[in-house]
Structures are given as C-alpha cells and as structure tokens.
Amino acid sequence: MSNSLRVKLVIIMLLIMALLMTVVLVFLIMGVQDFFTDQFYTQMRTVFENPEFVGELRTAAGMGTQSVERMETLLFAFLGELGIDRATRNFYIRDGTTGAVLVTSNPDEDAWGGVTRNVLNALLDQEPSAVRSRANYMDVAWLISSHDGDANYIVHIIDNKQTVQSLNAEIFTVILRAVLIGFAISVIISLIISKALISPIQGMTKAAEAMADGDFSRKIRVESADEVGVLAKTFNDMASQIETMLAELQRVESLRREFVANVSHELRTPLTNIRSYAETISDDKDIPADMQEEFLGIIISQCDRMTKIVQDLLELSRYDSGASVLALEEFSIEQAVRDVYAAIALEARKRSHVLNLELEWKLPSIRGDRAKIEQVLMNIIANALKYTPDGGTIAIYSGTSGGDVWVKIEDTGVGIPEEDLPRVFDRFYRVDKARSRESGGTGLGLSIAKEIITRHGGDITVESTPGIGTSVTVKLPFEGGAEEN
Ligand code: ADP
Numbered sequence: 313m314s315n316s317l318r319v320k321l322v323i324i325m326l327l328i329m330a331l332l333m334t335v336v337l338v339f340l341i342m343g344v345q346d347f348f349t350d351q352f353y354t355q356m357r358t359v360f361e362n363p364e365f366v367g368e369l370r371t372a373a374g375m376g377t378q379s380v381e382r383m384e385t386l387l388f389a390f391l392g393e394l395g396i397d398r399a400t401r402n403f404y405i406r407d408g409t410t411g412a413v414l415v416t417s418n419p420d421e422d423a424w425g426g427v428t429r430n431v432l433n434a435l436l437d438q439e440p441s442a443v444r445s446r447a448n449y450m451d452v453a454w455l456i457s458s459h460d461g462d463a464n465y466i467v468h469i470i471d472n473k474q475t476v477q478s479l480n481a482e483i484f485t486v487i488l489r490a491v492l493i494g495f496a497i498s499v500i501i502s503l504i505i506s507k508a509l510i511s512p513i514q515g516m517t518k519a520a521e522a523m524a525d526g527d528f529s530r531k532i533r534v535e536s537a538d539e540v541g542v543l544a545k546t547f548n549d550m551a552s553q554i555e556t557m558l559a560e561l562q563r564v565e566s567l568r569r570e571f572v573a574n575v576s577h578e579l580r581t582p583l584t585n586i587r588s589y590a591e592t593i594s595d596d597k598d599i600p601a602d603m604q605e606e607f608l609g610i611i612i613s614q615c616d617r618m619t620k621i622v623q624d625l626l627e628l629s630r631y632d633s634g635a636s637v638l639a640l641e642e643f644s645i646e647q648a649v650r651d652v653y654a655a656i657a658l659e660a661r662k663r664s665h666v667l668n669l670e671l672e673w674k675l676p677s678i679r680g681d682r683a684k685i686e687q688v689l690m691n692i693i694a695n696a697l698k699y700t701p702d703g704g705t706i707a708i709y710s711g712t713s714g715g716d717v718w719v720k721i722e723d724t725g726v727g728i729p730e731e732d733l734p735r736v737f738d739r740f741y742r743v744d745k746a747r748s749r750e751s752g753g754t755g756l757g758l759s760i761a762k763e764i765i766t767r768h769g770g771d772i773t774v775e776s777t778p779g780i781g782t783s784v785t786v787k788l789p790f791e792g793g794a795e796e797n
Pocket of ligand 1: 700
C-alpha cells in the first residue's frame with residue numbers, strides 16, 4: 313500500500329512539474345518572439361518615418377538611370393539604423409510596378425527573391441506596408457516614389473528570424489535542463505513528503521494489525537497536529553476505550569463466573585445436608601423418635617435457608633432487571649428506626665447486648681419505600697448482633713446533615729479487616745464464611761441493602777476496626793433538605 317502511495321505521489325509531482333515547465337516554455341518563447349517582432353517594426357518605423365531619410369531616398373529615386381545605385385548607397389549608409397547584418401536581415405530594392413528585385417544587400421543573391429504579402433500590399437496600394445505575420449520571417453515594404461511621382465521603387469527589408477530562433481533554441485535547452493533538475497528535486501521532495509505522510513499510516517496499520525490479534529496496548533506515536541495526527545490520536549483513544557471496555561467485560565465475566573460458582577456452592581451445602589439426614593431417617597427404621605424429630609428439624613431449617621437464598625437472589629435479580637418497583641410513600645424515619653429497634657430489642661437482650669438508641673430531636677420524614685428501608689436497617693442491626701460476641705454494645709444513632717438524614721449503627725464486634733472492607737457489598741462476599749453460615753447469613757444482605765439505598769438516591773458506607781467494632785452509615789436524601797441547609 314505504502315509503495316503505491318509513494319509512486320502515486322512521485323508521479324503527481326512529476327506531472328505538475330512537466331505541466332508548469334511546458335506553460336513557462338510556451339509563454340517564454342511567445343514572449344521572445346513578440347518582443348523581437350515589436351522591436352523590428354518599431355526600428356523600421358523610426359527609420360522610414362524620418363522625413364530627411366525618406367526625402368533623400370525619393371530624390372535618389374528620381375535620378376533616372378542612377379537612381380537604384382544612389383538608393384543602394386543611401387541604404388548602405390543606414391545599415392546600422394536598419395539593423396541590417398547581411399546574414400539575418402537584408403534589404404532589397406524592387407521595381408515599384410513589377411516587384412522584381414533590382415538590387416539586394418544579401419550576399420547570397422539567389423537566396424530569396426520571393427514576393428511577400430507586404431510587397432504585394434505595397435505594389436497594389438502604392439503605400440508603405442508593414443503587416444505583422446507569424447511566418448518564419450518578418451518584413452516591411454516601403455514604397456518610395458520620386459518627387460515628380462514618375463518613378464516608383466519598393467525598399468523591402470526582410471529578417472529571417474534566425475536570431476529569435478536561436479534564442480528560442482537556447483531557452484528551450486535551458487528549460488529542458490531546469491526540467492531535468494526539477495524532476496530530480498521533485499522526486500526527492502515527494503519521497504520525503506511521502507515518508508512523513510506514510511510513516512504514521514504504517515504505524516496505524518501495525519497497531520490495527522496488533523489489535524486484530526487482540527493486543528490493544530500498542531499505541532501510535534502522535535507526531536503532528538495535522539489531520540494525520542488527529543487521526544492517530546483518535547485511533548489511540550479508540551484503542552484505549554476498547555481496552556477499558558474489554559477489561560470491564562473481563563471483570564464482569566469473572567464476577568459472573570464467581571457468582572454462578574457461589575450460587576451453586578450455597579445451594580449444594582443445604583441440599584447435601586437435607587439428603588444425608590433424609591437418607592439416615594429412611595435407611596434406619598430403628599432411629600429413636602426424638603432423634604428423628606431433630607433430623608427433621610435440621611431438614612426444615614436447611615430448606616428455610618435455601619428458600620432465603622433463593623428469595624434474596626430473586627430480589628437482587630429484580631433490581632438488576634429493573635423489575636423491582638419501590639412503593640414510595642412519605643414516612644417518618646424516626647418511626648421506622650424506633651420500629652426496627654423494638655423488633656430487635658428482644659434478640660439483643662437474649663444475647664445480653666446493650667442496645668442504645670440516640671436520635672436527633674425532630675427528624676424529618678422522607679419519601680421512600682418504608683418496608684425496604686426497614687429491611688435494610690434490620691439487616692445491618694442483625695449483622696451487628698451476629699458479628700458481636702455476647703455482651704457487646706450496639707448503638708443506633710440518627711440525625712441530619714445537609715439534605716440527608718443518616719442512620720448509623722455501631723457495634724463492638726469482631727470488625728472487618730481493612731482489605732475486606734471494599735468487598736463487603738459484593739454478592740456472597742463474607743469475611744468469615746463459617747461464622748456467617750452458622751448464623752444464617754447468605755452473604756447477600758449488604759448487597760441487597762446497597763441496591764435499595766442506591767435506588768433511593770442515598771448512600772451506604774462501612775467503617776471498621778478489627779477487634780474494636782464496626783459502624784455502618786446509611787444516608788438518605790429528604791425533600792426540602794437542600795433548602796434548609
Ligand atoms: P451475611 O449474610 O454473611 O451477613 P452480609 O452481606 O450482610 O452477609 O455481610 C457481608 C459480610 O460482611 C459478612 O459476611 C461479614 O463478614 C461482614 N460484616 C457485615 N456486617 C458486619 C459487622 N457488623 N461486623 C463484622 N463484620 C460484618
């Protein structure tokens with residue numbers, strides 16, 4: 313591709329050069345010719361419109377038998393003024409009625425005796441004639457009559473344009489030389505230009521080939537700000553975008569795999585348990601009734617666990633697909649917090665936790681799905697209970713800041729290691745799987761909480777120090793909050 317572009321460029325340059333030079337040549341040659349012709353006619357007019365010179369010629373013409381000789385002498389005396397060199401320019405004295413050559417300055421007498429248009433004009437009109445022509449000669453024919461008008465002669469000056477032609481030939485050679493040098497220069501220039509133009513394109517081709525092989529890290533060096541540079545930059549931007557998109561796709565894909573593996577694993581554990589307890593009851597008929605009762609209890613609780621996982625997954629998938637609709641209503645956040653507190657108080661007391669509630673005076677009401685917000689708070693407090701050894705302290709605070717109302721749940725539990733903090737909202741992510749499962753956790757609670765809060769335009773954050781405790785804060789915007797600020 314690059315070669316053909318290069319060749320095209322060279323050919324275009326050569327054609328432009330040849331065209332330019334041809335135009336220059338034609339104009340120069342025509343210009344030179346016109347210049348010489350003009351000069352010739354001006355020179356002739358100056359001489360033949362000189363009344364003294366013409367007067368002497370006319371006197372000579374009336375000298376009978378000596379007239380031709382006398383005129384010749386006169387013309388020879390004016391050779392310089394007439395520019396007659398006897399090689400390219402000569403004079404002829406012709407008979408005024410027949411046009412026959414009587415005498416000439418041309419040493420080669422037979423060379424030219426023809427009657428030109430100007431001679432004819434002079435003969436017919438009996439007037440001096442100097443018609444320009446594009447023929448290969450230029451001439452003037454001046455009618456000279458004796459003062460009494462009886463004798464007529466024609467002084468005919470003719471130039472064979474040899475000077476012009478040899479000058480034109482010289483110009484032609486010079487131009488030809490210039491064309492040859494110009495060709496060489498234009499080949500070099502077009503090679504340099506094509507290299508500058510083509511190398512970024514070659515770079516782009518290489519990068520595109522690398523991309524086709526799946527390597528998007530390859531970038532083109534942007535060396536200029538012109539169209540090619542802009543193209544290279546756009547190309548690089550596109551490559552980076554594709555690279556980012558691919559990385560994101562890979563991340564999503566690995567999350568999906570992990571998720572499927574997690575779901576399978578989470579469902580397999582209770583299923584295995586159910587199967588082995590059911591098998592034991594079915595195989596061993598002598599199993600004591602109370603043990604049977606216990607096993608059946610385990611089977612039921614495992615079924616409940618599976619149902620809980622499936623319900624949570626269903627809820628998440630409804631959020632993912634956008635099928636879940638929030639039942640929005642105006643409700644008092646204070647009332648919601650108090651209800652959750654009341655619901656959890658008994659469980660807290662059972663585990664001998666101290667459960668504190670501290671609310672700012674007059675909390676605003678918010679617009680949201682009350683049941684879902686309560687579910688979130690419940691989940692967070694349930695986690696605080698689960699991950700705090702018995703006899704701990706769990707505190708619920710609530711207040712406003714700016715346009716947000718916040719609820720913060722603090723515990724004095726096991727805490728979350730710093731490296732696990734960013735992942736606690738991931739589906740099925742659990743810091744301590746055994747402890748979570750033991751206490752009925754699915755690893756989906758915080759993911760669901762985040763979905764619900766985000767959908768309300770709010771935010772949920774976790775801070776924790778292992779061994780000291782954890783605090784989870786939910787922030788929700790309330791109407792008119794921003795104005796109050
Ligand atoms: P789970 O059902 O396992 O509780 P969650 O999504 O609610 O799942 O929580 C994710 C993980 O975050 C938990 O498994 C636990 O390791 C950690 N975690 C959540 N809340 C707390 C807390 N208050 N104290 C310590 N760890 C917590």
